[in-house]
Amino acid sequence: WGRYKQRVWPLLGILVLTVVFAIFAGALALGGGAALTKLFPDHKALITMVTGLLALIWILYSICRAQLAFVLAITDPSLGVKTAFARARAGVPAFLWMVTVMGLLIGGGQLLLFIPGIIFMVWFSFSPFVFVEEDLRGMDALLKSRDLVRGRWFPVAGRLFIVWLGSALISLIPVVGLILAILIIPFLFIHAFFLYQELNAIRGPSPYSP
Numbered sequence: 074w075g076r077y078k079q080r081v082w083p084l085l086g087i088l089v090l091t092v093v094f095a096i097f098a099g100a101l102a103l104g105g106g107a108a109l110t111k112l113f114p115d116h117k118a119l120i121t122m123v124t125g126l127l128a129l130i131w132i133l134y135s136i137c138r139a140q141l142a143f144v145l146a147i148t149d150p151s152l153g154v155k156t157a158f159a160r161a162r163a164g165v166p167a168f169l170w171m172v173t174v175m176g177l178l179i180g181g182g183q184l185l186l187f188i189p190g191i192i193f194m195v196w197f198s199f200s201p202f203v204f205v206e207e208d209l210r211g212m213d214a215l216l217k218s219r220d221l222v223r224g225r226w227f228p229v230a231g232r233l234f235i236v237w238l239g240s241a242l243i244s245l246i247p248v249v250g251l252i253l254a255i256l257i258i259p260f261l262f263i264h265a266f267f268l269y270q271e272l273n274a275i276r277g278p279s280p281y282s283p
Contacts, residue, residue: 076267077260079150084259086154087143094135102128137169138162144201147259147266167210168201175200175215195230196222199269206269213283220281221272229268236264 106124110117141164142157152160161168175197183190199218203209209217222229240261244254 074260076150076263080146080263081256081259083146083152083154083157084143084262085256087139087146087157088255088258090154090158091136091139091143094139095132098128098131098135102131133169134165137172138165140172140201141165141168141205143262144205147262148202148205164204168204171200171204171211171214174211178215191230192226195226195233198222198229198233198265199272202266202269209283216283217281221269221276225272225275229272232268233265236261 102124106121109120109124113120138158138161141161142154145160146152146154146157149157179190179193179197181190182193196219197215199221200214203214203217203221207214207217240254240257243257244250246253
């Protein structure tokens with residue numbers, strides 16, 4: 074709670090900029106596409122496809138960079154919004170690859186009678202912090218997160234699900250619940266980061282080999 078009070082405004086600023094960047098990219102693509110189709114009406118289908126693809130790429134880049142900036146701002150309390158975004162720029166391709174692989178694994182697990190998806194979600198929940206704090210990439214970051222949870226899945230899942238459930242219940246409150254749910258997002262990530270730090274301390278300094 075102390076860290077949340079200290080960092081809530083920079084973290085909310087990053088969340089707001091994430092939405093702004095995504096909306097700007099979509100509006101730019103739609104506006105640019107509409108203008109070009111008027112100039113070149115015979116190539117309307119091609120222009121629509123290209124501008125839509127460019128918008129999608131820009132939205133993915135913006136969201137991924139914002140997510141990485143968000144994690145950086147949590148792990149380093151000295152970072153402001155601008156500094157976090159600047160530091161996130163270089164790591165966007167590797168971070169995008171890691172979250173894509175994580176999404177595919179969790180999504181695939183959800184298809185296998187749902188339970189494996191929940192198991193994978195808990196295993197890999199600390200991978201963004203591993204990525205930032207330990208400079209591990211791709212599957213190495215995911216496997217290190219799993220290694221931290223190994224043998225402690227139920228205690229870790231219980232601690233994560235309690236705050237997730239609380240957030241979900243609060244979001245059900247009409248009107249006010251949506252605002253409170255947004256305010257809780259930084260708390261959820263800070264809570265997960267502190268769990269990551271404690272799991273690392275429990276594991277000790279023994280070297281990790283993926």
